[in-house]
Amino acid sequence: MEINELKGIIEGLLFASGEDGMTVRQLSKTLDIEENTILHLLEELSFDYEHTNRGICMMIDEDVYVLTTKTEHSTYIKKMYESPHASKLSQAALETLAIIAYEQPITRIEIEEIRGVKSDRPLQTLVAHTLVEEKGRKESIGRPILYGTTSTFLTFFGFTSIDELPPLEHSFNEDEIEQEAQALFDQMHTDD
Secondary structure, eight states: OOHHHHHHHHHHHHHHHGGGOEEHHHHHHHHTOOHHHHHHHHHHHHHHHHTTTOSEEEEEETTEEEEEEOGGGHHHHHHHHHSGGGSOOOHHHHHHHHHHHHHOSEEHHHHHHHHSSOOHHHHHHHHHTTSEEEEEEOSSTTOOEEEEEOHHHHHHTTOSSGGGSOOOOSSOOHHHHHHHHHHHHHHHHHHO
C-alpha cells in the first residue's frame, strides 16, 4: 500500500474509535505494520492537519491518538451545541435513544452490547441535545455512568411520563431497535 492510502486508513480508524482513540500498538496490530512505520505515518498525518485548513487535529493523550476539532473552532462548535434541536438526530442516535428510553438506567457498555457497535458519539449527541442525562453510577467494577432520559425527552415526544412509552418486548433484537428508532424519527419529523 502507498503512504497516502495508509494515512487514510489510520485517519478512518482514529475517527471510528471516537474519544477512545487508538495506541500505536493497536494501530500496528490492526494494520499489521511495524510500530515505527505507524509512528512515522501518525507524524505525517499530524503535520498535514497542522499545515492545512482542516477542521480537525490529532491529540496524543497518554500514548493514545485521538482526532478532535481544532480549538480555534470552539466558538462555532459551542454555537452548534447551544441550539440542539436545530439539527436532526442520526439513525445511530435514534437507536441509542430508543434503547435508553426502554432500558434506563443503562450504561454505555450495556447500550453497545444491545446495538453491537460503539455508541460514544450517539450518546454524546443525545446528552448535547439534553434528551439523555447521567442518572448516577452503577454499583459494579469501575462504577460506570448510568444514563436515562430527561424531562426534555418527555416534552419533545409529548409524554408526561416514561410509562407512556408504547410497550415493547424486554429483549431487543435488531429489527425492533430499527422499528422503534424509525417510529421516534417519524414522530420528530411530524412535529417539525
